[in-house]
Amino acid sequence: MKLKKFIHISSLFLALAIVGCSSSSSSDDSPPPPPSGGTDDEPVVIPDPSATTLVFPENDTECNTGVVNVNNENESTITFEWNASANTTSYSVTVTNLNTNTSTFANSTTTEADITLERGAPYSWSVTSRNQGNTTTAESATFRFYNEGPGIENYAPFPAEAVSPSRGANIAATETVELTWSGSDVDDDIVSYEVFFGTDAATTTSIGVTAEEALPNVEVTSGIIYYWLVITTDSAGNTSTSEVFEFRVN
Numbered sequence: 001m002k003l004k005k006f007i008h009i010s011s012l013f014l015a016l017a018i019v020g021c022s023s024s025s026s027s028d029d030s031p032p033p034p035p036s037g038g039t040d041d042e043p044v045v046i047p048d049p050s051a052t053t054l055v056f057p058e059n060d061t062e063c064n065t066g067v068v069n070v071n072n073e074n075e076s077t078i079t080f081e082w083n084a085s086a087n088t089t090s091y092s093v094t095v096t097n098l099n100t101n102t103s104t105f106a107n108s109t110t111t112e113a114d115i116t117l118e119r120g121a122p123y124s125w126s127v128t129s130r131n132q133g134n135t136t137t138a139e140s141a142t143f144r145f146y147n148e149g150p151g152i153e154n155y156a157p158f159p160a161e162a163v164s165p166s167r168g169a170n171i172a173a174t175e176t177v178e179l180t181w182s183g184s185d186v187d188d189d190i191v192s193y194e195v196f197f198g199t200d201a202a203t204t205t206s207i208g209v210t211a212e213e214a215l216p217n218v219e220v221t222s223g224i225i226y227y228w229l230v231i232t233t234d235s236a237g238n239t240s241t242s243e244v245f246e247f248r249v250n
Contacts, residue, residue: 049129051138052085052111057125057145060184062155064148069116073150077116080125082140084111088129098122098144098159101243120149122158122240146186156238157185160193160230163213165247173222173250180214181230181242189235201227201244220249 057063057078066076080093093113096103099121106113117123123145129138146155163180165171179197183190195215196204204227208215220226226249230242 046131046133047087048134048136049088049131049138050086052082052088052091052127052129052140054125054127054140054143055081055083057143059143059145060158060186062146062148062186066117066119066147068119074119075116076119076147077114078147079112079114080106080127081112082127085129085138087131087134088138089132090130092128092130093125094128095123095125098124098240117147119147120152122146122156144184154189154234154236154238155186157183157190157232157234157240159240160213160232160242162228162242162245165245167243167245167247169247170250171247174220176217177220177247177249178214178216179218179228183213183230183232185232185234187234187236190232191235192233194231194233195228196231197226197228199224199226201246204229204244222249224249 057080063078066078069075069077080095082091089109091108091111091113093106093108093115094103095105095115095117097118104115104117106115124142125145126142127140129140144158146158160181160183163182165177165179171177179195181193183193192209192211193213194209195207197207197218198204207218225246227244227246229244231239232242233239
């Protein structure tokens, strides 16, 4: 009788041991480790793109390497080039005709793009860097160039750009301001600037002609928005008209 009882107890311990071993070797119910680069609470971070540097066409130069359109000699195709930028999967190129203020756009996943433009006109261009999955963008500097035209021996100046007050600026109350701008010309033969100024963008009037890139002591009144533009003239009589700039005196 004692022998049967001993066997019964031994069998019970053996069963408990088997259950314990089975429990300890069962698969872990914890979730698998997250993929590389983040956790369940920390999603993968896609870095912001960096701004590129422009290569060609160079700033304030004449572009004479465009391929003339065989069906329209007034157009040519230019290969725009820039350097690769960090954390960037694609680029958007913006080219603006400075005479008409109209823009042409192109997208690229490389560091160049072919764009067809009117010949004999001034342009500005820039490149926007993008990284897929990130809405942040990065802007390059803006270059200006002339697209070579048929039979042109002397190019008109580039339209002047406002320096101070900058476009859309709000300046402290004052009785006078100095208008300053920057001008450039492929032929480097600018002879004068004529400044137009007023409180209505459509009816600005001439307030002076100068060979400098500044016009001091322009009278203003607090609480008024002013508009101004600059007409640039070179030694050959070619002219260019800037955009209309505006600023407010507080």
